[in-house]
Ligand SMILES: [Zn+2]
Ligand SMILES: [Zn+2]
């Protein structure tokens with residue numbers, strides 16, 4: 001399995017428009033973070049998690065030429081607003097887009113033009129919405145376990161494929177979901193900043209969850225401009241790293 005971190009940044013991205021803080025003006029490319037998303041290639045199946053606002057740039061950078069499915073964690077703008085840029089990947093086929101019923105309903109209203117009858121040709125991604133139900137879904141050849149987590153009041157889906165788990169936009173993982181994550185070899189988890197936040201794990205909270213789960217490798221994602229890559233790298237235990245855009249994880 002090959003996992004590409006397409007984006008490791010919080011909803012604004014880093015640099016933040018108009019911000020002149022030391023991270024936003026840093027020359028370290030690992031401090032430049034597009035909106036949070038990953039691409040997973042496994043057993044001949046190509047899966048995108050979230051169509052971030054930056055999806056077009058991310059697809060071009062990573063060389064995504066085909067997808068078998070898109071899975072949405074939740075419907076916040078930073079995770080879905082690249083939806084229209086799926087168009088070139090749906091010229092030849094209808095692409096399934098999976099999400100919870102809450103997420104699918106949001107997609108229908110936010111992207112209503114996609115589902116209205118209009119003239120043929122261009123203009124709209126050729127997608128079909130698929131409501132998921134726990135505990136798991138099949139996407140191509142991949143068996144994907146759904147991991148319910150909380151993002152403030154909102155329900156968000158995390159995912160586990162074999163020994164890889166991905167939990168973005170969360171500030172609480174229920175015990176039943178901790179059990180689903182246990183035993184994963186690599187876990188990517190939300191860790192917005194050092195200071196606490198009402199809907200995201202802080203770095204220390206993310207580390208605490210990872211220490212309980214004990215994967216071989218852990219990564220923090222959805223990072224804001226408070227965190228300098230090298231400094232947070234030095235702060236974290238050796239087996240946990242901040243993710244960065246373009247990071248490829250194989251297992
Ligand atoms: Zn987000
Ligand atoms: Zn800044």
Ligand SMILES: [Zn+2]
Pocket residue numbers: 074076151169
């Ligand atoms: Zn969110």
